[in-house]
Amino acid sequence: MKGNEAVAEAAIRAGADAYFGYPITPQSEILEYLMAEKPEERTGMIVLQAESEVAAINMVYGAAATGKRVLTTSSSPGISLMQEGLSYIAGAELPCLVVNVVRGGPGLGTIQPSQSDYFQAVKGGGHGDYKLIVLAPASVQEMADFVKLGFELAFKYRNPVMILSDGVIGQMMEKVELFDQQPRLTTFDPAWTITGKTADRERNIITSLELDPARQEKHNQKLQAKYRQVESHEVRFEKIECEDADYVLVAYGSSARIGQKVVKLAREKGIKAGLFRLITLYPFPYEEIFELTNSAKLFLAIELSTGQMVEDVKLAVKDRKRIEFYGRFGGMIYSPDEILSVLENIINEKS
């Protein structure tokens, strides 16, 4: 199954109530799969092709405001168009899932894979102080599993969750074990959802507007308190051969797959390499990477970008050890051998 198809099938199985989206390469298979699969007959899930990504994210806003489980998917230029909506969704504290199958930029860029939307996903993207919870799948299996996890986190924190994938993971085919069909939601939290004001409660209002500065500041403090909770409870990562590693590669998504191979090749040559794979990009595992500064000599951040995630690696390492970055971009992908020789060059240069 393709990574994109896994997202679509997982959405149905996760008991999603609706999908709103607009075609864009390299993720159009998601909408195509959903339309072909007739989820309305399978589970009652609604699928609607919107007139733009702007409309799609605002349909998500409306649907999520009623307490339903909704998602949209797109790729980089489309995700840029959704930033306004995402800011409103974060401000209004609505749960939803957004999948970004990243392609190279800037602008129309390329339809080939890239990891150049890290800043947009992790540092904001839209206006205002807000955070998305960002998950980075490194396999088709995780494309499916993170749909379910993403919905769980979205509802746990009433916050938008983004799956930051890329064209490699979206387009590649792998075996995948799909979870069983989950039921769609049947109850909606009367404390905040807009399902019609009944006599037994006050009216509910979904808005990100608060004109009184003191109250808007309070709202921001509440959001920040929530983000601190996310940071202390939801950090996810995977350490591969890091225990005795002198050289730690830091990567996520498709780069982590390549990095895993690099570790294997390096170990065969007697180089003690390890891989720290980020699973959550926000929250970022600052402390866990910092701990490795006690044992590792050098950190090599690899990303299909000109160097975005490496800035967080620097914040984590706090100048305690040397940090290098290697990236390819514009749709180009490095090979494991390429990265290994980069690592070897760094080691030789050092000695």
Add this chain to the structure above:
Amino acid sequence: MNIKDIIKPENIVYNKTKLMTDNILSYCPGCGHGTAHRILMEVIDEMGIQQDTIGVSPVGCSVVAYDFMNIDMAEAAHGRAPAVATGIKRLWPDKYVFTYQGDGDLAAIGTAETIHTCNRGENIVIIFINNGIYGMTGGQMAPTTIPGMVSSTSPYGRNIVTMGNPLKITELVALLPGVYFVTRQSVHKPGNVRRAKKAIRQAFENQKNKKGLSFIEIVSNCNSGWKMSPVDANIWMEENMFPYYPLGDLKFDGKLVEKTSK
């Protein structure tokens, strides 16, 4: 006899609907929004559908309509109310869903959402308040500002050569097959208020009967933005806005209404 002797239950002849909250309206004295809010809430009250109604407010003067309407509401990003309403209605097809939008919201920044929501024939009601100006931001030119009309960004009057023509979006959406009912009303005189309320009732009945989209334009004044007294603004509206935006039904029961020439 003092005021307290007069305010007694037995003397009440007309009451604020309980679907309007007690919050003080943020609209300028003389503005049509208050009346439009009120007749909309009266219709929902009279139909007994408060528990089944979800409204979507826009960005503009009526951004905080949810402060005044005692129903569940979502506040949309600028121009996106029809998309937000689509998301709600698709998942709750048996609820009554409406948007309440101004001209800048609906006919400029939200044109794509307006046209496509209408074209899909979403079974919702769109209430469109057209006062030919951006009221909340201080009287800038709107897509519906009429030729020659002065605003803060057309200080010498709207020049259609350089600024384009006012957009008759109501005429435009009437042509779309998904749209079932299109009418243009006003709320500046008692007779007009009654007709506007009747149209709103018709629109919600259409939604009840799953007929598709109903679109109600209310041509309104903006005495603050137009820099006129409320009375002068209403006279100006009748003399200048109505010839460009004539009142009456444009589409009824899914059929375009033939224009009779006077």
